[in-house]
Amino acid sequence: MPLAALGGGLFRFALRAPRGGDLAAVIEAVGRAPLPPYIRRADGDDAGVDRARYQTVFARVPGAVAAPTAGLHFTGELLAQLAARGIGSAFVTLHVGEGTFAPLRVDRVEDHRMHAERYELPAATATSSRARARPSCSSSRAARCGSSTRC
Numbered sequence: 001m002p003l004a005a006l007g008g009g010l011f012r013f014a015l016r017a018p019r020g021g022d023l024a025a026v027i028e029a030v031g032r033a034p035l036p037p038y039i040r041r042a043d044g045d046d047a048g049v050d051r052a053r054y055q056t057v058f059a060r061v062p063g064a065v066a067a068p069t070a071g072l073h074f075t076g077e078l079l080a081q082l083a084a085r086g087i088g089s090a091f092v093t094l095h096v097g098e099g100t101f102a103p104l105r106v107d108r109v110e111d112h113r114m115h116a117e118r119y120e121l122p123a124a125t126a127t128s129s130r131a132r133a134r135p136s137c138s139s140s141r142a143a144r145c146g147s148s149t150r151c
Contacts, residue, residue, distance in 0.1 A: 090125040
């Protein structure tokens with residue numbers, strides 16, 4: 001398996017599923033929830049619980065390295081209560097990058113290299129955000145995704 005050092009403790013490598021296998025299914029079967037460094041688990045402890053608990057109710061598209069933790073307090077029940085009060089919701093897809101766990105390794109924060117994060121801002125979300133008198137976002141990451149829409 002070729003391995004390329006990217007710097008900052010990051011590496012790029014290629015994975016292949018066994019012949020005829022589905023790589024996504026293999027990763028799902030053997031992978032672990034990417035917990036923040038302040039949550040420590042012994043191998044195998046609560047792996048199934050972590051997958052369910054350390055995920056947002058918004059998650060729809062695989063691809064993130066971790067859950068955007070600012071959204072973990074939202075539940076289906078809370079979103080329903082907000083909707084019942086006339087508070088609408090609009091969504092972005094954000095793939096949190098590996099840099100979310102990277103500590104600062106420089107003396108000046110201005111020298112810290114942030115890793116890229118992919119996001120998708122649906123047209124309906126942008127339109128909805130522009131139409132609201134006081135749009136708000138659930139996290140700084142969501143705000144960066146929608147910054148061009150006044151979020």
